[in-house]
Amino acid sequence: MHQFMYNLVEDLSVEGAKDHIAVVQYSNEPEVDFYLNAHTAKDDVLRAIQGLRHKGGRPLNTGAALNFVKDTVFTSSAGSKHLHGAAQVLILLLAGRSADDASLPASSVKHRGVVPLAIGVKNAEIGELQAISFDPSYALFIPNFGDLSTIKEQILSSMAQVTGLRRPESPTVLGTYGDMTSDIEVRAVEQEVTKRDVVFLLDDSDDSRDDFPQVQQFVESFVENLNVGSSKDRVAVVQYSNEPTSTFDLNSYSTKEEIVSAIRGMLHKGGRERNTGAALHFVKDFVFTPAAGR
Structure with missing residues (x-):
């Protein structure tokens, strides 16, 4: 050895x-x-x-x-x-x-x-x-x-x-915390892309409670490597279990510091069911939209 x-x-x-x-x-x-x-x-x-x-x-x-x-x-x-x-x-x-x-x-x-x-x-x-x-x-x-x-x-x-390892350009939707293994190097995204809309869709059910601090750390690490700005990369977070809710939209924050602060302030809400299908529809209809900042 x-x-x-x-x-x-x-x-x-x-x-x-x-x-x-x-x-x-x-x-x-x-x-x-x-x-x-x-x-x-x-x-x-x-x-x-x-x-x-x-x-x-x-x-x-x-x-x-x-x-x-x-x-x-x-x-x-x-x-x-x-x-x-x-x-x-x-x-x-x-x-x-x-x-x-x-x-x-x-x-x-x-x-x-x-x-x-x-x-x-x-x-x-x-x-x-x-x-x-x-x-x-x-x-x-x-x-x-x-x-x-x-x-x-x-x-x-x-x-x-x-x-x-590198990952695709925007728009990007990441799945629940269990998918972080396959997206291990997504934090090292290419910086030459002029603009990306990145939405984190996070499992907020009761089963994910113990792992939620790790989820927050992963999201924060990802954002630290983005080029955040009103005309550059923008970030949104949606949490879901029975029903999805927007933690913040793509146009909620224009600086990296504001986004990181919002991520650190996220709370795990819980819920018995994990309705991923409804959450994906919610992201499509209410988050990746001009009204929400896309």
């Missing part, structure tokens, strides 16, 4: 404001070796990798480790540049099946905008690797750690695909 990380970092552009590296080790509990903002020079990262020591422990709680990385490592305070459109990549190395549930934490990691690439060795299970990975094709299994050198180019290729 030492050698694999060392060789991988050697092929990255670490200097300056380019690629940032962090390392976390885990067994029963996760522990950070160094954060994304700990080292800005490749030589410093390589020395830190050479100095890593195996900590040991039982059991292998991959779910807890995924939550830890999401909440502690992929954050602005720890050096993450996700608010500036940087791709967030998690390379997970594990040698066995997780003792705790990893599927829900993996989904939460993806919703946060992180792309996991899971590499399993020895007793790892391919089904779990595929569930953790951003896409099943990104999951890799090798018999022994000595074979890690054979997949370096494949990992670099997957990372290149992640950083190269």
Whole structure:
């Protein structure tokens, strides 16, 4: 693992404001070796990798480790540049099946905008690797750690695909919070388009209550990368469960600061039903209209 990380970092552009590296080790509990903002020079990262020591422990709680990385490592305070459109990549190395549930934490990691690439060795299970990975094709299994050198180019290729993802031009409608996984790099939208009308259609039913803060963070991150203005990009938000309601229209705000403030002030309203069809009709008839700012 030492050698694999060392060789991988050697092929990255670490200097300056380019690629940032962090390392976390885990067994029963996760522990950070160094954060994304700990080292800005490749030589410093390589020395830190050479100095890593195996900590040991039982059991292998991959779910807890995924939550830890999401909440502690992929954050602005720890050096993450996700608010500036940087791709967030998690390379997970594990040698066995997780003792705790990893599927829900993996989904939460993806919703946060992180792309996991899971590499399993020895007793790892391919089904779990595929569930953790951003896409099943990104999951890799090798018999022994000595074979890690054979997949370096494949990992670099997957990372290149992640950083190269882009999404269509406007008008754009994003679905409910569960779709954030497939729109992971939609925040890095092309800036040369002169004007876009972007509408967020957010699931506001009771089932989405616990995830609503993550939804707000995703929407805010997206807006931070738009060129907001009255004659440029404009944003609207619609929340729905039984019935849809406009949180704000395309012509409600003309500055990015106003939109971000409105997003932070959104409240989860709840509701038993999730009538997506009615919500889509509502967006078509009342939001993407001249009266509402289109």
